[in-house]
Amino acid sequence: MLVALLPAGTAAADTCGRNLKDRLECWSGEIDKHGVLVTLDEQVPFDAKAGDLGGDERTLWDNRDRLVVEVPAGGRTGAGGTALLLLAGTGWVAPDARIDRLPRENQQGLPACDSANALTNDFRRELHTVCGLLADRSLTGRQLTDEAPATYRARHAYSVGTPDESLGRDTLLLVIVGGLLLALLTALVLIVRRSSRVTGHLPRPALATAGGGGTPRAAHNHAADETTTRLRTTPAPRYGRRVGNVPGPAKSAVVRTELHPQGYVELDRVLYRAVWAEPGRPPPAPGQLVDVTDARERDSDVLYAFPPTTGRHAKGART
Secondary structure, three states, rough: OHHHOOOOOOOOOOOOOHHHHHHHHHHHHOOOOOOOEOOOOOOOOOOOOOOEEEEEEEHHHHHHHHHHEOOOOOOEOOOHHHHHHHHHOEEEOOOEEEEEOOOOOOOOOOOHHOOHOOOHHHHHHHHHHHHHHHHHOOOOOOHHHOOOOOOEEEOOOOOOOOHHHHOHHHHHHHHHHHHHHHHHHHHHHHHHHHHHHHOOOOOOOOHHHHHOOOOOOOOOOOOOOOOOOOOOOOOOOOOOOOOOOOOOOEEEEEOOOOOEEEEEEEEOOOOEEEEEEHHHHHHHHOOEEEEEEEEOOOOOOOEEEEOOOOOOOOOOEEE
16 A cells, blocks of 8 residues: 555666766766756765866866755765765755865865865855865864855755645545545454454353353353344244243343343353243343243253242253
8 A cells, every 4th residue: 555655756866886986977977968966865985096087077066056965964975975065066965964074185176175266256265165174074064054154055945835735646645545544443443342242152051060060161241132143933922932841950040131032141150141931021120030941952052031930840840
C-alpha cells in the first residue's frame, strides 16, 4: 500500500564519478547547457593527485550564476565540497552543517581566493575573507553565513496556495486509505470483544461429574445469548420447551440468568447452559432454585431445567 502511495519520483541525480577531478569535469560540461544544483549529501574529498583542475574550475567560476551548492542539515562538505562552495560563490547552507577546512595549498587556482580580486567588489571581498578563515579551521554553516551574508544563506522553503490547492492527490489518497484502515481496525476490535463474551460449549458428562467426586471442567463466568447453536426443537411454546421423561439424575441448581427459554444455571460453582422445560409456567427469576437433568439427546450439551421438587421417582426420572 505504501509503495502504491509513493509519488512518482524524479530521475536519480548523476553522481558524476567518485573523485573531485571527474566531478568538476562533469559539472563544467553540464553547466554550459543547464543549471547545476549540487547537494552535498556526503563529504567530497579533495584529490591532491587530480592534476590540473584549472580549466574546469575556471568554467564553473565563469558560469557560477548557474551553479548552486547546497549543504543540508547535519551535512559535511569535505575539503572538495568546500572548494566547490568557493567556486560557486553562493549556496544554501544549513546552520548546523560543517564546512571543512581547505588548506591554502589546495586553494591555489580558486578565483575566489585570489587576493588580486579581493578588492573588486563586496562579493569577492567576502569570499576572500572566507578563504582565509577556512585555510585555518572548519566553520559551521551559521558561522559561514555570518561571515558572508551576501554570498551564503540558509535555505527557507515556503508553499503557495490555499489548503485545498496544496492537498495533493497522493495526500488525499493516503487520508482515505488511513480512514478505511481505522474503520477496519475498529470493527475487528468489536468482533474480538463480542467473541470473548461467548461461553464455550460444555460436554454432556459435565452434570454427572459435578458433585460426583471427579474434577469439574472449568466454564466461562460471562453469560451470553446463544447465537451460533440452535436447539433441535418443535415450534416454540410460550415459556419453554416441552419434553417427556428424561433419564438420568436430577440435581438442584441456582438460576443465574433468565431462562427465556435458554439461559445459565450454577451447579457446584460452575455455569451450565439450561433450557426451561416447563412451557406451561413462567421460568423462575435469577437466584431461585431449579432441578436440572441431562438432555435426552446424546450430542446436546444443554441441561433441562424444571421447577424444584421435594421428591423424585425411584429411577431418578422427572415427569
